[in-house]
Amino acid sequence: MNNESEDNLEEESEPAIEARKIYTEKSDPEVESLYGKYKRGKLILQSDFQRHFVWDAKKSSRLIESALLDIPLPVIYLSEEEDGKEIVIDGQQRLTSFFSFMDGVFPGGQTFRLNNLKVFQDLNKTAYKELNETLQDKIRYCKLRTITFNKDSNHDLKFEIFERLNSGAVSLNQQELRNCIYRGPYNELLKTLSSYEDFVSIVGHEPPRDRMRNIELVLRFAAFYHATYLQYKPPMLRFLNNEMEECRDITEKKSAELLNAFKNTTAIIRTLFGQHAFKRYYSGTSTNKPNGYWESQRFNASLFDILMFSFAKEDKGKIYQNLDSIREAFICLMTEDPEFIDSIERGTSGLKAVKQRFQKWTTILENIIGIGQKEPRCFSFKLKEELFKSDPTCAICGQRIQEIDDSAVDHIEQYWLGGKTIPQNARLTHRYCNTSRSKYDIATKSKNLSALLKKSSEKTTSNGDGYSKRKPTGFIFESEKFSVTQWNEMLLTLCSYLYDKYGKDFHVVLDMRGTKRKYFSTSKTGMVNPMQINNSNYFVETKWSADGTVNFCRDIIEMFGYDRTELVIECF
């Protein structure tokens, strides 16, 4: 429930004034009268779901003793339904204790004999039937203060109040509260959908333990399906309550439509992701740990929202033709897009995060299944599969790639340098190694460094002038040789190296800026030709002349305390 509880933290806002109508009635019925209603099915203790009676015999006995001693008992809250029945919102444990005592057995079947009494010690081990009539009457005629919420009360406010009352150890969760408050055909529909096989399989929560949780997820789907993310307003709790309120008496036609959409999307997601549905994929984090992996436990409600929504109305056939690309695109989004990752990890029910994740994913999906596909920038899954089957070794770090989901097909010559998306230009790598590819080039150290140093210094001028008609072959920095073939590649490689080396301190580069444009930024906006540095949040401007690039590189190393001459350039 991690995500849900995070959601709740953000949810502090007042209900609209005109909606603040609540009608209550106070009463002091005797235990026997409540017991009678309960037996006739007019008083519903646990709505229609079975929550375990968690009080033990000792606690229940003490409640009975309190009654015998005329100690006032806490208020019991009831909710009146359209059909005249009353549902217990708060006080289930107490009422269950009284009723069980009168019945002689606990819900679990054990005999109820008083124990651990402090005042009436002589009554320990006594059952109700064995008490004398005076004491029995004392229990039967014991008055309990009840507050009943009239059926005309505003539901949302009722929910709010119940939630506040419900702070005890055995309180109802949000969906259990909804289950009490918004009874009707819609609630029944949600329950039906929640036990649908494809759904249970992909959410991985087994009923009955997670039954309420699954129902809440179905509600979450339905709310986004009906309102769409464009009408989403935090808090999530109220967004879901509104859905329950609005659809409470849903028509058969709308029910059928929701059912179809639900079946469609759950079937697609099951085919796409199986047990990995709604879980994060993490790529490796360093050269020593290049292997990526699927999150095994934590369910991500944000991923649930967008996936369930995105396939609800899509044609299955169209999707099944593009399964591999869709799967690949989704894994890429989870591993490579920092904004998307933020939107599923932090403040996930905030307006911005919700819009961000819906927009990003639906746009990508439309591009894949929409008409008029552009020239491929990605290699096909089939090629990836062939490469993986023939040799699952990472072409960058040389280590074994554990699973195909963690593999990326990399351009031997990078596409932004003109490398073509054709099989001859393909090699298999870890996702991690692919995104931090510059490290590879860094790792190709020169065997004959001093010779190179000597050679290259002859070829370079000292201050970045006169490179305009030349092409780089590499550069030397901090006694390491880096092979590059383009000026902007040199810039990006140098930045990647510094980013890896300086980590958190790398942000000093943000202070470098020109009069018209940014040199570095954490967003692409306002930049002419930004390139992302490794897998970081940083982008570097790469639109420079050859001389401009060399000068810029020297400025950068100066920022980190090097001398300008410590960057040695090799070129034709």
Ligand SMILES: [Zn+2]
């Ligand atoms: Zn690797």
